[in-house]
Amino acid sequence: MITLTGNDLTLKQIKEVLYDKKKVTASTKSMEAAQKSRESVEKIVSDNRVVYGITTGFGKFSDVLINKEHVQDLQLNLIRSHSCGVGEPFPEIVSKAMVLLRANALLKGYSGIRPVVIEKLLALVNADIIPVIPQQGSLGASGDLAPLSHLALVLIGEGEVFYKGNRMDSLHALSHEGILPVTLEAKEGLALINGTQAMTAMGVVGYLEAEQLALEGELIASMTLEALNGIIDAFAEEVHVARGYKQQIESAARMRQYLCDSLLTTRQGELRVQDAYSLRCIPQVHGATWQVLDYVKEKLEIEMNAATDNPLIFNEGVTVISGGNFHGQPIALAMDFMKIAVAELANISERRIERLVNPQLNDLPPFLSPEPGLQSGAMIMQYAAAALVSENKTLAHPASVDSIPSSANQEDHVSMGTIAARHAYQIIQNVRGVLAIEFICAMQAVEFRGPEKMATYTKALYEKGREQILSIKADRVFSKDIEKAADWLKTIEFDQFIKNLSKKA
Incomplete structure (x- = not known):
């Protein structure tokens, strides 16, 4: 059980909730803070004070x-009118993260929402009742209004949900779990939708996948290095310490670990003096991506525990301030940064794929074909990788540099953070496809070198991979292989895989 306080939720804990199905609860102290904030709202209403979103329109x-x-009509009308999302729904895991993050933000005690509403949000998480939330329609300020409105619909028994593998009316799922819908009181509709939880949830899931991809990319690259008899000297510790980037040093250390007992790598001057950049500069490029991921992680963990509502209630209701914490600029910039950094993993991977299949760049059979000429082998796999890489270049265009006025120019600068997060997630899926292709090609190439000469780590990956993807003995529909490899890379418990290998090494 994970206890939410509104202040210290971590990515590790979110991962446990989303992937390990851990249950959540709220701390007593945070619920007491929420109750005090709620009492402040009720006093504002009873005193007829003029406060934005409580006794005014929006x-x-x-x-x-x-x-x-x-006041009840005001909140209900708000949720219904703002439910303007379009397009395909967010992945279920993203919508579940959205519910979790909104509950955590409300537990900070600045939003004036009743504890019972927070309890309903936590009940959705624990029962795996996942709102159907269209992906498009948010400007990223005032927060993620449209997506979060679709989330809020579920609490009032409207809208749709995913439940037990089916898409259905929310009221049916709520009834099945014995969860009663709520009638929203003053400010509660606004408290539910004025925040950055859509972009943050999308960013969190994207980050978790990107982190795993970055680790997998280094192990796959190590196999490619063996397939091409790469020079191990370029990964020597003193080279990377001399530059000083922590992430680059760590990336090189992992490469050395993966290749420590390989009989396929070479030394300077043994076959050639230098390797191409896509081999020699793996720690420099991957390390730079890790720098960005560390930055993104820091921003996400701040935003996950941030009060992004408006207005915010302080001093037991004496001070109520209309600010702009709903503005998604910090996450928009972080997501744009992640897009570029993760796309680079595919850029350099595609160049390694080219070196694996191009007979002018290696001494392997052309395109790793079992019968060059009669059979094309991996020729068009490189095309597919090149297409994904090029698509990423378009998706990597920063969303955060755009803005457009809304609400009759009252809301005249917006972040586009949710668009940035969605595009980052698309890039991550494309990168996985490219790495899957490199993985298939690297496995095929090392077969010509002799798998028995591989390092302990890479050989274990090769053997696992061959359980998924058969050796290429003749041309076949390789699309299925790429999809299967990508799915496996997405689901493999990489940390445990490496830990198990470390015990054996």
Whole structure:
């Protein structure tokens, strides 16, 4: 069980909830803070104070006062009218993360929402009732209004959910789990939708996948190095310490670990003096990606525990401030940065694929074909990798440099953070496809060298890989192999795989 406080949720804990199905609960202290904040809202309503979103309309309607007898209608109308998402739904795991993150933010005690509403959010997480949330329609300020409105619909018994493998009306799933819908009171609709949880949830899931891809990329690259009789000297510790980047030093150390007992790598001058950059500069390029991932991780863990509501309630309701914490610029920039960094993993991987299949760049059979000429072998796999890499270049265009005014120019600068996060996730899927192709080609190439000469780590990966992808004895529909390899790379428990290898080594 993971206890949420609103202040210290980690990526590791989110991973446990999303992938290991750990249950969540709220700390007593955080629920007490939420209750005090709620009492402040109720006093504001009873005193007829003019406070944005509590006794007024929203956005450009902030100067329209609402009578206290209409506060429930105001919140209901808000949720329904703002549910304007379009396109395919977010992946279920992203929507589940969204619910978790919204609950965590509300537990900070600045939003004025009743504890019972937070309990409903936690119940959705624990019961795996996942809102159907369209991916498109958010500007990233005022927060992720449209996506979070579709989330909020579920709490009031409207909208749709994914439940037990089916898509259905939310009320049916809620009834099955004995969860009663809520009637939203003053400010509660606004508290549910004014935040950055869509872009942050998408970013969190993307980051977790990108982190695994970066690790897998180094092990796959190690196999490629063996297939091409690469020069191990380029990974010597003193080379990377001399430059000083921590992530580069660590990447080189992992490469040395993976290749420590290989009989296929060479030394300077043995076959050639230098390797091409796509082999020699793996720690420099991958290390730079790790630098960005570390930056992204830091920003995500701040945002996961941030109060992104508006207005925020302080001093037991004495101070209520309309600010702009809903603005997604920090996450927008982080996601754009991640897009570029992760795309580079594919850029350099595709160049390694070219070196594996191009007979002018190696001494292997052309295109790793079993019968060059009659059979094309891996020729078009490189085409596919090149296409994915080129698509990534378009997706890597920064979303955060764009803005467009909304709400009659009241909201005149927005982040586009959710678009950045969605594009980052698309890039990550493409990168996995490229790495899957490199993996297939590297496995085929080392067969010509002799798998018995491989290092302990790479040989273990080769043997695992061959359980998924058969050796190429004749041309076949390689699309299925690429898809299968990519799926395996997505699901492999890489940390445990490496730990098990370390015990054997």
